[in-house]
Amino acid sequence: MKHLKKIFETKPKSEYVHEMFDKLAVDYDLMNNIISFGRHKFVKKHVIKNVPIRYGMNILDVCTGTGDIPLFIAKKFGNSVKIIGVDFSEKMLEIARKRNDKYDNAEFINADALNLPFEDKSFDVVFISFGLRNLADLRKGIIELQRVTKKGGYVVNLDMGKPKGIAGCMFRLYFYWLVPLLGKLFHGSSEPYVYLPESCESFPAQEELVRIFYELGFDDVKNYNFAFGALAQQIAKV
Numbered sequence: 609m610k611h612l613k614k615i616f617e618t619k620p621k622s623e624y625v626h627e628m629f630d631k632l633a634v635d636y637d638l639m640n641n642i643i644s645f646g647r648h649k650f651v652k653k654h655v656i657k658n659v660p661i662r663y664g665m666n667i668l669d670v671c672t673g674t675g676d677i678p679l680f681i682a683k684k685f686g687n688s689v690k691i692i693g694v695d696f697s698e699k700m701l702e703i704a705r706k707r708n709d710k711y712d713n714a715e716f717i718n719a720d721a722l723n724l725p726f727e728d729k730s731f732d733v734v735f736i737s738f739g740l741r742n743l744a745d746l747r748k749g750i751i752e753l754q755r756v757t758k759k760g761g762y763v764v765n766l767d768m769g770k771p772k773g774i775a776g777c778m779f780r781l782y783f784y785w786l787v788p789l790l791g792k793l794f795h796g797s798s799e800p801y802v803y804l805p806e807s808c809e810s811f812p813a814q815e816e817l818v819r820i821f822y823e824l825g826f827d828d829v830k831n832y833n834f835a836f837g838a839l840a841q842q843i844a845k846v
């Protein structure tokens with residue numbers, strides 16, 4: 609955390625994150641496959657399966673990156689749903705748009721997660737995957753997701769969790785030592801992969817996130833752990 613604290617003294621978090629993802633964009637998918645052994649795709653598909661998506665729904669994916677969630681949904685549900693992915697990194701969006709060569713029910717828009725360009729109650733389901741942790745203000749981010757979700761709809765978060773016991777020790781070893789090394793080796797810079805574990809330190813554990821969702825007025829908040837709690841999904845009803 610020391611490293612990030614120092615950086616954020618001279619640069620706002622949003623600016624740092626924006627620049628980092630612009631630089632990382634071309635290697636983002638490759639690096640995700642390497643550091644998760646390809647498992648991130650399986651988890652994302654499972655996360656989508658856990659949500660009651662139905663015909664005619666309007667879906668939003670905030671901090672969409674290279675568009676995994678919208679593209680998996682577009683593939684699974686076809687034209688029966690409409691999905692928009694938003695991100696503030698144009699470089700990430702360029703890749704998302706390039707990958708989207710088949711689905712005209714998925715579109716990608718440049719926007720800030722903390723100031724979404726949508727009317728209140730526009731979407732049935734709003735996803736955010738590995739995005740919340742990167743926002744300058746976690747609560748403001750959740751409130752913005754809640755604002756654009758219809759009453760009775762769902763906000764769905766997937767992010768790093770905090771595994772306990774032996775799994776937690778092994779995970780921390782991997783995350784703090786091996787992942788930055790893999791970043792250096794395959795991306796040519798360990799910077800984003802030093803940021804990754806450090807950004808998790810100040811990010812609430814899954815149990816705490818569930819509490820925050822309730823505190824902000826959500827109902828029926830469910831948590832699903834993956835990989836012994838190293839990853840966690842919350843589904844919160846608006």
Ligand SMILES: C[S@@+](CC[C@H](N)C(=O)[O-])C[C@H]1O[C@@H](n2cnc3c(N)ncnc32)[C@H](O)[C@@H]1O
Binds near residue numbers: 694696719722736
């Ligand atoms: C770790 S990536 C996650 C990408 C994708 N959702 C996934 O699961 O692979 C985080 C993304 O959040 C975006 N991001 C971070 N802060 C943002 C903000 N305030 N507004 C919009 N996008 C943001 C970054 O540009 C980056 O593409």
